Amino acid sequence: MRKLLDKVRQPRPLMSNTSHSDSPSMRKPRSDSDNPVSHDEPDSLDLSLKENLQRIRAIFAESNDVVTREFKIGAKDHLDAFIVFISGLVNETSVNSSLIYPLMTMERNLDDQSAIVLIRESGLSLTNVKTSHSFEDVVNAILSGDTVLFIDNSKIALIASLKKSEKRSVTEPVTESVVRGPREGFVEDIGTNISLLRRKIKNPALKFSSMNIGKQTQTQVCVAYIKGIAKDEVVEEVKLRLNRIDTDAILESGYIEAYIEDDPFNLFPTVGNTEKPDIVSAKLLEGRVAILVDGTPFVLTVPYLFIEAFQNSEDYYTRPYYATFIRWLRWLAFFLATFAPALYVAITTYHQEFLPPALLISIAATQEGTPFPMMVEALLMQILFEILREAGVRLPKPVGSAVSIVGALVIGDAAISAGLVGAPMVVITALTAISSFLVPSLTDVGALSRFFLIFAAGVSGLYGIVLVFISALTHQVSLRSLGAPYMSPMAPSTLSDLKDVFIRAPLWFLRTRPRVLGGNNQQRQKSNLKPTPPDDQKGTK
């Protein structure tokens, strides 16, 4: 809250300079007679409508998107009033029809002090109306797209929500497409995102607690969790870490991620992100905490474990056998994406005896005339591939395809026929490239560690690779994500949780939540859900 105060206070000196002449005179008598507190609380609204209007105008000086509209309330007795809003954030038709029109045509007597109550109770045909005494609230409300109504002789303003926001419609996310499963994805608008989650989990225990982070952006950040499933300590810790953030701007959930990680110097992601409500729901139901950030479709989930990179929402929507197979493929692909080039370099320059004779001869034949050492060749090809990948992602679509054609020709064909690199190296690079996309959340880890490993392999063969591998693993097992060991349930091992790591056991078997996440509420379902044939058919089997 302190941050908010700072922001509101800032324009004040400006205002006091400009309205120096009349404001003290107008203020003094009223504040003395009426409400002595107003002196002590400079933040509270003034009784005088004019004073308020001036203050608002001063705050929003030089912003011509802020609209102040003065009018008179009531058809018979005229009470002075004005509304403030930011054009573009507000649905002006609704402002006309459900705010200005009913007020202007009000028939009631509005003389007394309770005018504001009367207006609120019977003057406005709106669902979401709040009252406020403080300028801070009012300014925040205006900035976030609400319409504020000031009336004469009242220290209370009405805040009406008549937002019009520019929203993308809910579409299938580009980053996580599925064959089977819901096609909806989060959008930039946090309200829509919350509603998407609410629609999945219809339980009052699903809590959303909001806060605004960012001195300049005042971005709404919302912590979602299921009370009773998520560990209370984890929820508290998340809130604590979020409250600690004191920065200018939160433009994407990545900003939040950077501030709440357990270990800042860490190659591996310890905060998960996804664009899909079904995935977030599943994670919430496992006992995780989600962090929604306004303005981005990427929702963060914590704690994030290493194995989550290998789990995919579709694993649970398809039958377990193929899901298990695919999961093994992902492990294999991650292994290949990280180690294949390094192993190739190590084996062909240090341990040729491990190759089957026929393979050795084939590789040796292609390597006869190449100019570079194996390690240099591998590094070159990897850098070339990373350049092509980045170009393909960033360039406009039409140019992108040109890049891929040129790249394919340069890497694939010309390099070999010019005798610059051996053909097996191209195969390895391609294999690595394809494999690295099977485990999307570890693509960056794979790409970086590949370079390390190739270097280690070129310098001391398999020994170097294994050393780098064990050092990395030492680092990995010492990591934590919001207190949960990053490598669990493998290390430290929880045998009962391995049912969803290397295999995806049938859903009726996944009886308990991951132990490292769930608090006291371990049981996910009844224990006898294994489907059986109806009783009368049992004998025939």
Place this chain on the structure above:
Amino acid sequence: MLEAGRITSRQLILLLVSSRILIGLTYSPALKQVSSPQDTWLILLLTFPLHVILATPVYFLAKKFPHQTVIQYSQTIAGKAGKVAGALLLCYLIHQLAINLALFSLFVTSVSMPTTPILFISLSLLLACAFASHRGVEVICRLGELFTPIIIIAIITITLLLTKDMQFKLLQPVLEKGIFPVLGVSFLTLSRTYELIEMAMLFPYLNQRSKVKSVYLFVPLIVALIFTMMAISLLTIFGTGAVSRMFPYLSMVREVHVGNIIERIESIHMAIWILGGFLKFSLHYYVIVLGLGQLINLQNYKPLILPTGAILASLSVLVAPSLVELLAFQATSANFIYNTLFIYVFPLLLLLLAIIQKKGVRSP
């Protein structure tokens, strides 16, 4: 408290198992010490009951002093003398680690990287181990949990791949020279089990006190079973000719050939060796620095890591002028007595003293 981490019994068992089997896996010393090599499997099987009997002092000491490591309770029991004894014990452990480190790098350079300096191999591994011991007991145990199943599965796979070449008649004649040489070598083999000291150093960090017994029993059992399996596969493949191999298990792995597809899998042995070596030395290293920290009452053992590493690296070069001399030293009876003194006699004396002085928790 120098170490706040807590470990599970499963982690400790796995870690100690791979730590124990490692050197035997490559150098197979028992095979080379017995006069009737075809009985090696029996020797190794017998180590289990013998170990359980000989190691009882450690078990009872752990019961009596549930919150103390061997370094700590030796001070509780014997005061200043205990401190001196603890210091000697640590020197012994440092010496052993240096020897094993030398064995490690000598093997790597013998079979794979002949022109690489030995110091490079031991120093780089030692650095990785230093990193692990810096991260504390929990991390080392978790690594054990990850690597040991890989190691055990690899050993079993190798055995399965070789079954078609095994000739079980090569195990005959059983007990050709009688039971006594066999028992003798069982004791010799046990004298290399300094993991017992490591066990005594780590018991206080178990998260469940009741699991002390299962660690105490399962470690020698699993070790004996794995060793027996290895010995049987070695003997049924090479017969007594296995004795003449410097690295019998490696030679055996090189014999694997299944249908021209699965062959040349020595890399698996190499991977086991490096992974296992890393585990073994990390644990050992950690135990040394932890013990040192406890001996001189430090708040934090971490500043000790690099100095200890420097001592270890230089010592590992000094203890091994050549592989032949190192192996010969290990086979001497002086070495047997030296080992036994620290591994079995020292805890026994401590236990006797504790009973006489009525120190520690009364056993139920």
Place this chain on the structure above:
Amino acid sequence: MKKYLLFSLCFLLLANLLTGCWDKRELNTLAIVQAIGIDLTEDGLVSLSVQILKPSELKGGGGKAVWVVTSTGETIFDAIRNASLQTDRRLFHPHNKVIVVGEETAKKGLKPLLDFLTRDAESRGLTYVFVAKGKALDILKGEHEQEKNPAQALEHLADTSGLASNLPKRTLKDLFMVLGSKTSSPVLPGLKILTKNDEGTTKKMLVLDNTAVFKHDQLVGWFTHEESRGVLWVLNEVHTGTIVVNSPLAEDKYVSLEISQTATRLKPEITENKLSITIEVKEEGNLGEQMSDVNLTTPENFSELEKRQTAAIRDDIMTAVTKAQAWGVDLFGFGEEFHRQYPQEWPELEKEWDTLFPEIEVNLEVSAHLIRAGLTSTPLKSEPTE
């Protein structure tokens, strides 16, 4: 702390890089050795021939895929290193498939030559060993029609020779198993060069021929294919092959019986200072072929064939055993069998083994069965069965 550790690790790796990466061998600096041949020169030096592969020639080049380098030295290792005066690349042994020992060299004993092959980390136990009839160098220069790579041809020859089961197949490891025993003697397959005149060009083709018989590690003579079969029977190494017998109904015509299942057990026995060993052979076979046109697929004829089959096996084994006993070479591991069965008596027997072995009484128990008769029941133009 962590920084120091990382720093020192990087420093180590860099140090390695700067000192030129110990043990690094790029593929195009390796001469892949496919076969080595060992001969001794007249003045007792080792003359080592290595067959080196030319990978690009093998993969589609027109020229010869291998070339042979001969170098001499006082030891094998010495000779290998001396070869680097002729090869521009470092000799690389792990893919060596074949070791050929010259006949004269084998007569002087194998043990001194083979130590290097187990001590060196680069050579492998699964390499096949042959004895050349003549010089090993000539064998390495031989060719093969099927394969561009003669060593590969030799490797495959050793495998396929199992179809005939009249030559042993020995790897370095098998050889060492036998040489490790104080009483047993090994056998090795022989290799010779067949000079063939093919449309004007002379081709030297590789052929497997006969079995070299050793006394301990010294070559003492050669066994014919039939005698070798006998040895293989005892060693339980006959897996398939043919037994040719005379047809029961047409004595001048031959019948081939295919061996399909075999099992041999040795039962040593010591009775009243007399050693005897019982060789139990169980065999199952099929009727593979007959050159007569009589109907053999009757129970009577089958049992007659079985008798003849049994007799043929007995003959093979007896010839081999008699010859081995005459030469005093324990090719069958009888000594080891006694060792296993009579560990107490063994130390005594071991000392006397050279005199005891020829005296061992060998009993044969052969039981051979015919199970199948192929896809033909009665041959064409056969006389109707009565």
